[in-house]
Amino acid sequence: xxxxxxxxxxxxxxxxxxxxxxxxxxxxxxxxxxxxxxxxxxxxxxxxxxxxxxxxxxxxxxxxxxxxxxxxxxxxxxxxxxxxxxxxxxxxxxxxxxxxxxxxxxxxxxxxxxxxxxxxxxxxxxxxxxxxxxxxxxxxxxxxxxxxxxxxxxxxxxxxxxxxxxxxxxxxxxxxxxxxxxxxxxxxxxxxxxxxxxxxxxxxxxxxxxxxxxxxxxxxxxxxxxxxxxxxxxxxxxxxxxxxxxxxxxxxxxxxxxxxxxxxxxxxxxxxxxxxxxxxxxxxxxxxxxxxxxxxxxxxxxxxxxxxxxxxxxxxxxxxxxxxxxxxxxxxxxxxxxxxxxxxxxxxxxxxxxxxxxxxxxxxxxxxxxxxxxxxxxxxxxxxxxxxxxxxxxxxxxxxxxxxxxxxxxxxxxxxxxxxxxxxxxxxxxxxxxxxxxxxxxxxxxxxxxxxxxx
Numbered sequence: 001x002x003x004x005x006x007x008x009x010x011x012x013x014x015x016x017x018x019x020x021x022x023x024x025x026x027x028x029x030x031x032x033x034x035x036x037x038x039x040x041x042x043x044x045x046x047x048x049x050x051x052x053x054x055x056x057x058x059x060x061x062x063x064x065x066x067x068x069x070x071x072x073x074x075x076x077x078x079x080x081x082x083x084x085x086x087x088x089x090x091x092x093x094x095x096x097x098x099x100x101x102x103x104x105x106x107x108x109x110x111x112x113x114x115x116x117x118x119x120x121x122x123x124x125x126x127x128x129x130x131x132x133x134x135x136x137x138x139x140x141x142x143x144x145x146x147x148x149x150x151x152x153x154x155x156x157x158x159x160x161x162x163x164x165x166x167x168x169x170x171x172x173x174x175x176x177x178x179x180x181x182x183x184x185x186x187x188x189x190x191x192x193x194x195x196x197x198x199x200x201x202x203x204x205x206x207x208x209x210x211x212x213x214x215x216x217x218x219x220x221x222x223x224x225x226x227x228x229x230x231x232x233x234x235x236x237x238x239x240x241x242x243x244x245x246x247x248x249x250x251x252x253x254x255x256x257x258x259x260x261x262x263x264x265x266x267x268x269x270x271x272x273x274x275x276x277x278x279x280x281x282x283x284x285x286x287x288x289x290x291x292x293x294x295x296x297x298x299x300x301x302x303x304x305x306x307x308x309x310x311x312x313x314x315x316x317x318x319x320x321x322x323x324x325x326x327x328x329x330x331x332x333x334x335x336x337x338x339x340x341x342x343x344x345x346x347x348x349x350x351x352x353x354x355x356x357x358x359x360x361x362x363x364x365x366x367x368x369x370x371x372x373x374x375x376x377x378x379x380x381x382x383x384x385x386x387x388x389x390x391x392x393x394x395x396x397x398x399x400x401x402x403x404x405x406x407x408x409x410x411x412x413x414x415x416x417x418x419x420x421x422x423x424x425x426x427x428x429x430x431x432x433x434x435x436x437x438x439x440x441x442x443x444x445x446x447x448x449x450x451x452x453x454x455x
Contacts, residue, residue, distance in 0.1 A: 008034040009043035014051025016199055016203050016242065017170075018084055018148035020051045023109040025083065028113045040068065044311040045079040048138030050086035052346065054163050058086055062098075064302045069100040079103075079120065088169035089347060104129065107170050108155070126185065131171055143238045149193045153181055153226065154200035154207075159245070161272075162283050164313065165346040166201055173202070174209050178229045179223065189235030194426050195393055198226070198241040199418060204248035212353045224256045231260050237428060238393060238410065241266045243310075258301045265302050266336075266412040267360040270310035271295065274329030275322035278315055281351075288329055295333055300347050306381070306411035308337040313370055314363030315343045323366050330373050335382045336411065337439065338374040342367045375438050382413070382436040389447065390415065397421040409441070 008049050009030045012022040025047060026036070039041035046068050050061045065082065072078040081093055081103040088106030093100055102120045106129040109116065119126050119200040139422045185196055200206055207221030223241065231239065239262045246269055257263045269291075273279050305411045311326060330338060342363035345352035398404035398416050405419040407429070418432045424446075429442030 004118060005149055006045055006351060007037035007043045008045040008047065009037045009040040009048060010047045011064060011427075012049045013041065014049075016150060016197070017107070017152070018049050019202060020152055021107060022047075023150065025049070025110055025113050028111075030392065032114055032117070040064075041071070044075070044077055045081070045398070047081040047083055050082060050084035052085040052089050054229060061086055064099055065101075066355075070099055071410075072100045079117075081105065085108070085165070085169040089165065090131050092127050094124060095127065102126070122291070125126060147393065148191060148195040148197065149188050150199050150401050151181060151184055151188070151196050152176065152200070153198045153241075154205060157201040157283075158205065159202060162281065162350040163346065163352075165349055167230055168348050170201060170205060172440075173205050173209050175205075175207050175221065177210065178226055181193070181226065182230050183234065185230050185233050185236060189233050192426060194236065194428075195240065196225075196236055197240035198239070200241075201243065202245045202248070203241050203243060204250075222250075222252075224250065224253045227253075227256050227260055227263060230393050233264055233322065237262060239302065240262045240266060244269045245272065246291050246294055251297055254298055254301050264410045264412065265304060265305040266308070266410070267298060268308045268310075271329060272310060272312050273318075273322070275318070276324035277316055278326075278441070280320050281317065282312075282315065290323065291329070292333070304411070306332065306336040306413070308339070308412070309335050310339045311370060312341055312343050313356045313366040316351050316354045316358065318343075318358060319368075327370060327373055330370065330377060334377045334381055336413070337378055338370070340367060340370050340374065378438040379436075382441065383440060384442055385409070385413065385433045386436050387431050387433065389432050390443070392417070392431055392443065394419070394421070394424040394427055394429055396425070413450070414440040415443055416440065418445050 010026055012018050034045060040046050041106040048061055048065060050058070052256055065080070068078065068080055072080060079102050080100055082101055083105045084107055087094065087104045091104065094104050102125060104115055104148050105113070106125045107117060108131065109128040112128065116126050116128055134217050151449050153312060154173055154175045155174045158173045159167060187194060204223055204226050206226060210221040212220045227239065244267065271288070272282055272284060272290050276290045277311070279287060295307060297308065313323060313326065345357065355414045392407040392409060394407040397408055398406045401416070403418055404416045404422050405421050406414060406416050415431070415433070417427070429449045432447070433441050434444050435442035
């Protein structure tokens with residue numbers, strides 16, 4: 001069967017980095033002549049781009065894969081690919097567990113998909129998990145949106161948080177050059193994209209592996225420098241970045257975000273715990289006091305900025321009192337959104353081997369408690385939008401109500417309002433907010449002056 005007559009389906013689990021990798025791999029498949037299939041059962045090439053950050057995500061992958069492995073027994077022409085972090089973690093063991101797999105490939109190999117598939121089509125079972133230098137690639141992603149786009153700026157992570165498997169599966173930090181990043185953003189602008197999100201597992205580490213420093217001894221390639229370098233690309237209206245690490249978050253970066261009009265007033269800065277002893281056990285490299293100072297500085301400089309974060313509850317040894325410190329941090333700061341997770345032991349991480357693991361019942365209870373508090377605080381933060389006029393970049397139709405369009409405020413609040421997607425998509429629309437919810441907003445009819453196109 002030729003590639004031209006074949007259809008593919010990609011299922012993506014996990015983080016924004018995985019979503020960006022999936023878009024890139026979809027672009028490669030379409031360059032090879034494959035066509036997208038909405039349903040996996042209609043495809044004859046299925047790729048699972050996997051996440052190993054928590055056990056539940058990993059088990060979900062095996063459930064999906066198992067169904068397709070059974071299908072392959074009656075349809076031997078089906079090509080099954082496991083990509084991403086589970087693939088990197090398990091490597092050749094996956095072939096023993098699921099012998100129907102044709103290709104196992106780690107995240108660093110996303111750009112090599114065509115070469116690896118050609119090997120598969122020659123009759124080989126292929127495992128690609130060796131470490132490699134990520135080359136600047138010229139593949140064209142199949143973007144899920146025509147308005148907003150991910151742009152990877154740094155791959156990998158050099159941190160050694162005791163609970164986290166990411167450095168093991170995504171490799172060491174490798175920054176792309178500012179020139180390559182700007183060139184990709186310029187190409188996106190020419191294609192009509194209006195918003196870009198710079199991505200990195202630890203984006204504040206951007207540039208420290210690139211050569212060069214200033215006469216004052218400061219490294220000349222930092223995330224702050226990159227923001228200045230790309231800010232004036234014509235056609236791009238909004239710039240976002242994620243994910244930040246409190247250890248490396250600087251006042252200089254905050255000042256740049258305040259000075260640069262296109263950089264949105266939204267910061268995603270995980271805190272993980274509000275207790276210093278737990279933070280030390282996690283090897284996070286900061287205290288809750290330092291984290292609070294960062295947020296205070298942001299709010300002093302940009303009072304309306306939205307702050308989102310990640311937190312882990314039920315870490316090995318976490319006492320009731322230590323958990324209360326985390327709740328106090330959530331209460332005091334008042335996040336716009338907190339992504340929460342109960343601690344899940346991951347392979348080859350130090351914390352997984354510790355004897356002081358907590359029961360699933362305790363973890364579940366703490367997760368429910370922090371989620372309740374997080375929702376209350378998010379609702380309080382949403383109240384500030386009521387009756388305010390907000391600028392919304394329209395992304396798509398509201399799938400639940402076709403008379404509405406949806407987009408986001410600069411502070412990243414999902415917003416729905418009446419409108420026609422055919423005339424509004426990709427435009428910046430000013431609407432008065434009439435309803436507020438914890439995690440989304442509803443607006444009135446757009447204001448009369450609001451149909452000006454984005455730049």
